[in-house]
Structures are given as C-alpha cells and as structure tokens.
Amino acid sequence: MKVLSSMILAASINAIGIGSASAAVVFSDDFESYSAAIPSASSFGGWNVTGGTVDIIGDTPYDFFPSNGKYIDLDGSNSSPGLLSTNAIFAAGTYVIKFDLAGSQRGDSNTVTVNFGGQSWQYTLASTAVFQQFSQTVSFLSPTNTALSFQNGGGDNIGALLDNVLVTSVPEPSTYGMIFGGLIMVAGMVARKSRNA
Ligand SMILES: [Ca+2]
Ligand SMILES: [Ca+2]
Ligand SMILES: [Ca+2]
Structure with a gap:
C-alpha cells in the first residue's frame, strides 16, 4: 500500500504541475520581431523608452553577435540613455528575471542599472564582454x-x-504548503483505508 500511496502522490504532483513546469513565463522578448532602429521609437512591442533613447541593433554595421539576431544598445542616439521599461506591470509576488548583457564592443565599459520590484542591481560590462545571462530571484509585496x-x-x-529578457512567476511558498498539506491528507486517507481493509 505504501507503493500505491507513492503512486497517488506522484500522480497528484503531476496533475497540479509542481516542478519546473509550475513556473510560468509572464514576459519574454528576444527582440527578433523588431526592425533595426537607431534610435528606437519611444514605444515598441512590450517596451517604453523614457528620458532618452535606446537603439535596436544587430544588423550591419552593428552586427557584433550574429547568433543573437537583434538586441538593444542601451545608450541610444541623443546623448541621453533612455530608461527601457516593460509595458507589463507585475503584481506583488515572486519572480525570476533573466536577461543577457554584453559589453558595447566599441571600446568603452558601461554600467547598467536593472530595476524590478523595488530592488535594483548594477552590472558593469567591459567593452569586450560577450553576452552572458544574468538572473535574479525577486520577492516583493511592495x-x-x-x-x-x-x-x-x-x-x-x-x-x-541587452538581449533575451525573460520574467517567470514562481508560486509562493504558502501555495506549496497548502498543496503539500492536501497531499499529506490524501496519503493519510489512503493509509487509513489500507489499515481498515
Ligand atoms: Ca535577439
Ligand atoms: Ca547607441
Ligand atoms: Ca558608453
């Protein structure tokens, strides 16, 4: 009967999608759907640009990483780097944010500030730095x-x-607690049934 309990647990876990499949992608952009634009429009796709400009590049003459297709030059074309923000507004919760950053490839080092959920991080990229994925897990109520x-x-x-921006929502620990509490009750009921049989 232990085996049956384990099977039921496994089946239940699959049914509610615990594991890697439970994290849901809530935003992603690889910038492939845009035409190169120097600078970009102040609004494109899922993005707004305020206080300056950014460039959409990746074609000649700025084809530094052909395998990345299109990507963003975060310091645009009017001597004022724009704030590139998602149109999407994310509710309080837990998220994993991932993004690829590379150096300018044009001789200078640059520092990028990333903001999300009331937190911020800074990344300094040497000119020759190739694209590298960065990741932050962020929980916020405010x-x-x-x-x-x-x-x-x-x-x-x-x-x-900047390339390959991805935001994934992660179920709250309290949700896991409720789910596992329910599963333990189910397992207990199975065990009692087996004793009574
Ligand atoms: Ca790309
Ligand atoms: Ca530029
Ligand atoms: Ca610069």
Whole structure:
C-alpha cells in the first residue's frame, strides 16, 4: 500500500504541475520581431523608452553577435540613455528575471542599472564582454506592482547590449504548503483505508 500511496502522490504532483513546469513565463522578448532602429521609437512591442533613447541593433554595421539576431544598445542616439521599461506591470509576488548583457564592443565599459520590484542591481560590462545571462530571484509585496527596467549610465551613445529578457512567476511558498498539506491528507486517507481493509 505504501507503493500505491507513492503512486497517488506522484500522480497528484503531476496533475497540479509542481516542478519546473509550475513556473510560468509572464514576459519574454528576444527582440527578433523588431526592425533595426537607431534610435528606437519611444514605444515598441512590450517596451517604453523614457528620458532618452535606446537603439535596436544587430544588423550591419552593428552586427557584433550574429547568433543573437537583434538586441538593444542601451545608450541610444541623443546623448541621453533612455530608461527601457516593460509595458507589463507585475503584481506583488515572486519572480525570476533573466536577461543577457554584453559589453558595447566599441571600446568603452558601461554600467547598467536593472530595476524590478523595488530592488535594483548594477552590472558593469567591459567593452569586450560577450553576452552572458544574468538572473535574479525577486520577492516583493511592495510596491504592489512594478515594471522591469534597464538603463545604461553615461550618455556617449555607446552602451552595453541587452538581449533575451525573460520574467517567470514562481508560486509562493504558502501555495506549496497548502498543496503539500492536501497531499499529506490524501496519503493519510489512503493509509487509513489500507489499515481498515
Ligand atoms: Ca535577439
Ligand atoms: Ca547607441
Ligand atoms: Ca558608453
């Protein structure tokens, strides 16, 4: 009967999707759906650009990483690096944010500030740094909603490069607790039934 209990547990876990499949992608962009634009429009796809500009590049003459297709030069074209923010507003909760950053490939080092859920992180990229994935797991109750944003420092029109932005929501621990509590009750009922049989 132990085996049956385990089987029921496994089946229940599959049914409610615990595991890697339970994390839901709530935002993603590899910038492939846009045409190169120097600078970009102040609003494109799922993004807004305020306080300056960013460039959509990846074609000649700025084809530094052909396998990445299109990507963003975070210091645009008017000597004021724009704040690149998602249109999407994320509710309080737990998320994993992932993004690829590379150096400018044009001779200068750049620092990028990433903001999400009331927290911020800074990344300094040497000019020759190739695309590398960065990841942060963020839990926040306040602010109750937030965009994800990226901003280069400086203003020399040569910025770090951004690609493959991904935001995944993660179920809260309390949700896991309720789910596992329910499963333990089911297992207990199975065990009692087997004793009574
Ligand atoms: Ca891309
Ligand atoms: Ca630029
Ligand atoms: Ca720069």
